Amino acid sequence: MASSDLENNKVFAAILVAGIVFMLAGFVSNKIISEEELEEDAYPIEVAEAVPAGAPVVEAVAEPIADLLAAADVERGMQLAKACAACHSFDRNGPNKIGPAMWGVYNAPKGHVADFAYSDALLATGGTWTVDSLNQFLWKPKKYAPGTKMNYAGIRKPEDRAAMVKYLQTLR
Numbered sequence: 285m286a287s288s289d290l291e292n293n294k295v296f297a298a299i300l301v302a303g304i305v306f307m308l309a310g311f312v313s314n315k316i317i318s319e320e321e322l323e324e325d326a327y328p329i330e331v332a333e334a335v336p337a338g339a340p341v342v343e344a345v346a347e348p349i350a351d352l353l354a355a356a357d358v359e360r361g362m363q364l365a366k367a368c369a370a371c372h373s374f375d376r377n378g379p380n381k382i383g384p385a386m387w388g389v390y391n392a393p394k395g396h397v398a399d400f401a402y403s404d405a406l407l408a409t410g411g412t413w414t415v416d417s418l419n420q421f422l423w424k425p426k427k428y429a430p431g432t433k434m435n436y437a438g439i440r441k442p443e444d445r446a447a448m449v450k451y452l453q454t455l456r
């Protein structure tokens with residue numbers, strides 16, 4: 285009985301050692317695999333965490349407003365124009381102020397007022413004031429025309445830019 289106990293102990297010890305070796309091997313290989321996986325996944329996971337769902341996306345260009353124009357509110361545009369009125373007149377034959385007169389600006393060439401000293405930065409953008417160019421300029425003037433004299437942060441909401449552009453379209 286004593287010798288069979290010893291045999292049992294040997295068998296038990298062998299199984300135990302095998303088990304430990306097996307576990308260690310598994311642990312080590314897991315670690316290698318998980319480190320490899322981490323290297324591959326680290327960057328995408330970081331991005332996913334940096335921009336949680338529903339967070340405002342940092343845009344490189346203004347959201348288009350063409351589809352918002354039909355529903356845009358001219359009255360709202362007039363209200364918003366109060367923020368521009370320190371620098372711009374909006375009346376027919378209105379004067380230049382710190383900025384050029386706004387009458388007739390829509391569809392006109394950039395720098396549409398003959399007797400206003402525009403920055404080269406604004407003139408260099410070329411072309412005319414369309415829905416799209418006004419949208420980009422009014423979103424972030426200094427991004428659209430780096431070096432512009434227009435010292436104004438911009439209109440953040442697409443709906444507000446649409447209302448502003450719709451109002452500018454009426455100044456003719």
Ligand code: HEC
Nearest residue numbers: 368371382383394395396397402403406432433434435436
């Ligand atoms: C602090 C003064 C200031 C404010 C506020 C301001 N502007 Fe201007 N704006 C200017 C100046 C100065 C220019 C000429 C920019 C240049 O030459 O770089 C300009 C140019 C423009 C032009 C181009 C005109 C052209 O003839 O090419 C448009 C359009 C315009 N502004 C619209 C607006 C609107 C709309 C607002 C309000 C949401 C606004 N601005 C607010 C000063 C201002």
